[in-house]
Amino acid sequence: xxxxxxSTPEPITxxxxxxxxxxxxxxxSAQRLAYHILRAPEQDARNLAAALVEVKQRxxxxxxxxxxxESDPCSYCQDPRRDRSIICVVEQPLDIMALERAGGFRGLxxxxxxxxxxxxxxxxxxxxxxxxxxxxxxxxxKEVIMATNPSLEGEATSMYIQRLIGxxxxxxxxxxxxxxxxxxxxYTDDVTLARAxxxxxxx
Amino acid sequence: xxxxxxSTPEPITxxxxxxxxxxxxxxxSAQRLAYHILRAPEQDARNLAAALVEVKQRxxxxxxxxxxxESDPCSYCQDPRRDRSIICVVEQPLDIMALERAGGFRGLxxxxxxxxxxxxxxxxxxxxxxxxxxxxxxxxxKEVIMATNPSLEGEATSMYIQRLIGxxxxxxxxxxxxxxxxxxxxYTDDVTLARAxxxxxxx
Numbered sequence: 197x198x199x200x201x202x203s204t205p206e207p208i209t210x211x212x213x214x215x216x217x218x219x220x221x222x223x224x225s226a227q228r229l230a231y232h233i234l235r236a237p238e239q240d241a242r243n244l245a246a247a248l249v250e251v252k253q254r255x256x257x258x259x260x261x262x263x264x265x266e267s268d269p270c271s272y273c274q275d276p277r278r279d280r281s282i283i284c285v286v287e288q289p290l291d292i293m294a295l296e297r298a299g300g301f302r303g304l305x306x307x308x309x310x311x312x313x314x315x316x317x318x319x320x321x322x323x324x325x326x327x328x329x330x331x332x333x334x335x336x337x338k339e340v341i342m343a344t345n346p347s348l349e350g351e352a353t354s355m356y357i358q359r360l361i362g363x364x365x366x367x368x369x370x371x372x373x374x375x376x377x378x379x380x381x382x383y384t385d386d387v388t389l390a391r392a393x394x395x396x397x398x399x
Numbered sequence: 400x401x402x403x404x405x406s407t408p409e410p411i412t413x414x415x416x417x418x419x420x421x422x423x424x425x426x427x428s429a430q431r432l433a434y435h436i437l438r439a440p441e442q443d444a445r446n447l448a449a450a451l452v453e454v455k456q457r458x459x460x461x462x463x464x465x466x467x468x469e470s471d472p473c474s475y476c477q478d479p480r481r482d483r484s485i486i487c488v489v490e491q492p493l494d495i496m497a498l499e500r501a502g503g504f505r506g507l508x509x510x511x512x513x514x515x516x517x518x519x520x521x522x523x524x525x526x527x528x529x530x531x532x533x534x535x536x537x538x539x540x541k542e543v544i545m546a547t548n549p550s551l552e553g554e555a556t557s558m559y560i561q562r563l564i565g566x567x568x569x570x571x572x573x574x575x576x577x578x579x580x581x582x583x584x585x586y587t588d589d590v591t592l593a594r595a596x597x598x599x600x601x602x
Contacts, residue, residue: 245448
């Protein structure tokens with residue numbers, strides 16, 4: 197070591213770099229995580245390592261709805277008790293979990309794995325819109341619920357897909373906009389409030 | 400699956416749990432990290448897994464200074480060009496990296512691996528003070544620089560060690576307190592400013 201041994205041991209450097217590649221983990225956090233691993237029980241490090249490898253080996257994307265799954269088609273697409281006439285379109289698999297936790301939806305899903313975002317160069321071919329259109333060709337589907345995020349990109353993606361599907365005679369709906377449960381009117385942002393007014397419901 | 404297949408695949412759950420065990424990673428971040436791994440190149444996941452296992456296999460603590468190392472004693476303790484009459488005491492191995500980056504110190508180190516913190520039940524026996532005292536017995540060491548953090552616990556630890564060492568005739572110093580380089584006097588906190596005044600130097 198020409199600098200008199202002043203460098204970090206190589207395995208640590210490699211671990212710091214690997215942590216740094218994760219989203220939201222800056223160089224400082226990566227260092228802290230690596231040093232945590234050094235002090236943590238060996239079993240914890242091994243568990244994380246094994247889980248990483250296992251996920252890449254065992255998890256795939258459902259060939260029908262593109263949700264993550266261990267068997268293809270996924271358990272939602274295989275389940276005979278779910279309503280095959282409604283498809284709920286989401287941005288990512290995590291959104292399915294949120295909807296399932298909320299309960300109340302018994303149809304099928306479709307995961308876009310992204311939203312249209314011209315600024316980042318993400319066009320219709322980069323997200324799984326074509327697979328959705330293919331699923332609609334059987335005529336079994338009567339309604340598509342757009343459950344993209346209420347963001348600029350989510351709304352634009354929703355509008356884009358609605359225009360593609362609309363002519364085919366399939367009903368396209370989207371999740372209601374309005375006040376979130378437990379909100380405080382005084383602190384609600386203008387856009388939410390304006391939308392809640394627009395979408396007001398008769399009591 | 401009795402709930403109609405509404406659950407997350409088990410490998411994903413395990414990965415989320417393993418990420419959640421890391422410091423500063425909450426349940427939401429753990430989910431996001433796990434889904435990132437799903438979409439990331441397989442090599443990235445394998446690299447992180449390999450680095451985790453390698454660190455636990457190859458990294459140990461130096462039997463002299465308790466720094467992390469691949470060979471015992473560590474490269475600092477083995478380096479004949481470093482000044483063996485000065486020991487710089489730090490809280491954790493990351494601090495050594497910071498001091499080496501700053502340059503200017505060519506002595507040896509001693510890592511406490513923590514600070515005294517009675518609130519968390521961390522006493523003198525829980526950090527490596529005894530090993531430091533043992534190192535001083537040879538009489539070779541003339542100065543101990545306390546480089547603990549300028550926090551309540553860091554200062555208390557520094558004072559505690561100074562009282563233990565002082566009678567042995569070893570000079571104990573600590574890093575200077577004052578304005579950080581590039582600071583703006585107007586926005587400097589009171590404690591820092593008070594210490595900068597106290598420790599004012601003749602020009």
